[in-house]
Amino acid sequence: MEATHLADEIDLSGSTVSVFNSPSVLDDIVEAAKVGDVRFYLIDSMDDNNFDENKMPANEIVEVKAGLFKVDMYVTNDGFTDDNNNIQANMQQLILILPQNVNPLTLVPETSLMADAQAAGMGYLVNTANWLADHSYQQADMALQRTKQTWSPFAGMDGTYIEMGHKVQVDINMATALIGVAFQKPFDSSRFLLAGFIEGGLAKYHVYANYGPGHIPDIKAEGRFSSIDFGLIMRQKWDNGFRLEAAARYGWLYSQFDSLDLTVTNQAGVDVPLDYGYTTNFFAAHVGLGYEHQINDVSKLDFVGRYYYTHQQGKTINVDGHDISFNGIDSHRVRAGLRYSRDHTPRISYYFGAYAEHDFSERASGEVRGLTFRSEKFGGTTGIGEVGVIFHSTDDRPWNAEAGFQFYGGNIRGFSGGFRFGYQF
DSSP states (O other): OOEEEETTTEEOTTOOGGGGGSHHHHHHHHHHHTTSOEEEEEESOOOSTTOOTTTOBSSEEEEEEETTEEEEEEEEOTTOBOTTSBBOTTOSEEEEEEOTTSOOEEEOGGGHHHHHHHHHHHHHHHHHHHHIIIIIHHHHHHHHHHHTSSEEEEEEEEEEEEEEESSSEEEEEEEEEEEEEEEEEEOSSEEEEEEEEEEEEEEEEEEEEOOOTTSOTTEEEEEEEEEEEEEEEEEEEETTSEEEEEEEEEEEEEEEEEEEEEEEEOTTSOEEEEEEEEEEEEEEEEEEEEEEEEOSSSEEEEEEEEEEEEEEOOEEEEETTEEEEEOOEEEEEEEEEEEEEEESSSSEEEEEEEEEEEEOOOOOEEEETTEEEEOOOOOEEEEEEEEEEEEOOOSSOOEEEEEEEEEEEESSEEEEEEEEEEEEO
8 A cells, every 4th residue: 555645634655554553643533533524545455454345345334443443434435336336446546434523433342351351450459358367367366376475476378279250251370478477465355466467479360251243252361460568457356256357458569461362553553462561559458247156165157247448559551652541440348158167186177168248349441542441340249158178286386277169159150279378486
């Protein structure tokens, strides 16, 4: 193609149709469309990209895709059609008319994959919040009971595989570790626990999606997360079995994204796989109420209700000349349920649990050139079942371990399995 002109005013010499994704050309198209009918003249015949002059019908809307964007344009015959109303292959000029006073530029549905990956990052943070609530108190308490001092260091590790989803499938391989110092203060009928900690984590993830006919089937993205945070946990436990707990932490999350199925046209006009990384801040907290009922010497029921809040800050990054803005995400969750546990031996116990969780969150979202992309909705109600075995620490063995599995049904469907390790100094 020797030359291309937009409204006979914009010189795009030497360009091809794929320049729709070039930042400067996109601006020109949008600005011209605000004025009125825009005619896009293609001089010489077309035989590449999304165009096929032998198959393109006249007087119809044509969708042109390039990278993250697509443009719907009207094809006028303008005297260049054959008897079947198809545009002639040997034409010298084709006129495409953009809609009047309408931004013709939209995002291809596959861009939602970026928001789905951001939602996977929130899933990673949510899982670390669950682990902190379920196991950090246990590790701190065992350290204090073993040393029989008013303070004691403690440490814990968790390795978990998560596979879940509904319309969008996500799997995450993650490992988390924390180290902290716990303090206790006994009272007449209760005991207060306070611990400060530093926590870090790593994860690899995959996101799979299918956006329906006419789009890339089974589109995929992958990447990794890493995080570090500082926090506090607090618990007041009474002799009658009731307890109150709270935790808060602040940290940083690095997210890396890579997809061979989603491309972006760089400033040189070349389509390249979308690949980026960025760091955001996050804050997470929870409050909870629990009651432990001792059935007999070897078995007990533990009732728990918690509210979780997690905030992931937004970020704007530049990828090959395109500003991509990720909006912040807030997760509000309420979980309630019970766990039955039984001591098989003084060293080994097993448990079964069932919980209901409702997530009030909506979607992850972002913008490119004022156009919004969104993830699948991840809020809703989910039922959770769990089973596991615990190896307790003893006076001569200052470590404990746990293997557990969780199963999800309802709004979130899938499973997770993990191995946890703790050490009391």
